[in-house]
Amino acid sequence: GDSVTQMEGPVTLSEEAFLTINCTYTATGYPSLFWYVQYPGEGLQLLLKATKADDKGSNKGFEATYRKETTSFHLEKGSVQVSDSAVYFCALSDKFGNQFYFGTGTSLTVIP
């Protein structure tokens, strides 16, 4: 079945460091791919998405490119801030059903 695998955390970075959070997926067909962010004490919010191969989603300095050849959707940011500290979830939307598949989440802490 469909699934998402993302790198385990927690991840701790200094402010202005480069961030990569890896995400790979398994799916039949061509899913849509998402990154969600969950700030402490809040619900999940959409960070960015891509609906087809080679699409790049971007928002708030974060980027992720839908790579069909490597079945990946890695999240990157060139210079993280303390306010980026949160849990990040990779997710996919399958082609046939009404379901999302979430990764296990990666906790990011950015220290000044």
Add this chain to the structure above:
Amino acid sequence: DTAVSQTPKYLVTQMGNDKSIKCEQNLGHDTMYWYKQDSKKFLKIMFSYNNKELIINETVPNRFSPKSPDKAHLNLHINSLELGDSAVYFCASSPPGLAGSYHVDTQYFGPGTRLTVL
């Protein structure tokens, strides 16, 4: 102007009690969901409703019963609460997929209800 709201935000109760969590969305979406998030932040889908009709019912104990009085509301009732039910429960909604696509579009999450069973 809250898009997806849940009540209560916190719920502390004793084992064996029955409790309900309410969810409302004002986005006009057709599909609503309940998720359970454990202490390690793992997110598990429990139920999905489309226009008041149950479409996903993952393996959850039958002590959990969703109810959708209309497409803007999806409530979760839990009978005979157990310690293992302690978690954060999130409601979410999503619009129909793009025309010609089966994909579920973006999900919009509520703020969560932290349930603690003592």
